[in-house]
Amino acid sequence: MSVALDGPRIQASGGKATALVVFLHGYGADGNDLIEIGHQWRKLLPNTAFVSPHAPDRCAASPMGRQWFALASTAPDDPAGGAERWNGVVKARGAIDAFLDAELARLGLDESRLALVGFSQGTMMALHVGLRRRRAPAGIVGYSGMLVGPERLGEAKARDARGAPPPVLLVHGDRDPLIPVDALFAAADGLAGADIPTQWHISFGVAHGIDGGGLQHGGLFLAQALRAPKR
Incomplete structure (x- = not known):
């Protein structure tokens, strides 16, 4: 049985929510790490609710933090760790x-009003989950992460009401020492090969973080993706 998740929330600024943005945090953090972004995006995303669940497992390397899964024993750019990450x-x-x-x-919304935003390990989860939902979310933003299992994208069949993925x-710092920026290009190539529309942005001078x-x-991308319900 799956562990029930929970985390900090920001209610929609205009009353009833017409969209939902879910943040998935990185390894060793928790939901409080990303929820502040919701405050920064409220003007771009009016009537949007934000939530940032805590990952289910305590992090061995950071007991006060959480993890979606244990880190692979190899470096993120080492293909040998692919099976562990998968x-x-x-x-x-x-x-x-x-x-x-x-x-x-709870909010009375469907998948067309959902967006996923991940950071680092949370990006791995946002891509993996979002591309495999029964119906496609409105958009996925991944910061400083990587695509796990690019060779398995044939099973990534989430589509919206029009049949589109x-x-x-993808956003990445060019000075990232933990997950090299090459992971962005590898992910973009893999997604393009699966006909999944992908944009990317390099943050110059930025390490493992978001500037x-x-x-x-990210905010402008989601404002476009959530602009109107998709029929």
Whole structure:
């Protein structure tokens, strides 16, 4: 049975929510790490609710933090760790899917009004889950992460009411020492090969983090993706 997730929320600024943005945090953090972005995006995304669930497992490397899955024993850019990462995202998927279903039902929204935003390990989860939902979310934003299992994108069949896959924005710092920026290009190539529309932005001089430019790109991307319900 999947662990029930929960985390900090920001209510929609205009009353009833007409869209939902879900943040998935990185390894060793928790939901409080990303929820502040929701405050920064409220003007771009009016009538949007934000939630940032805590990952289900305590993090061995940071006992005060959480993890979606244990880190692979190899470096993020080492293909040898692919099987460990794949097993990790597969195991963690169920809890996130259940959480998304519950939040959409609570707000009376459907998948066309949902967007996923991940950072680092959270990006791995946002891509894995979002591309495999029963119906496609409106968009996926991934900061400083990587695409797990690019060779398995044939199973990424999430589509919207028009039969289109969810659009993706990838943002990465060119000085990232933890997940090299090459991971962005590898992910973009993999997604393009699966006909999944992908945009990307490089934050110059930025390490493993999100700068103002990256936040602006993400907010504008989601404002476009959530502009109107897709019929």
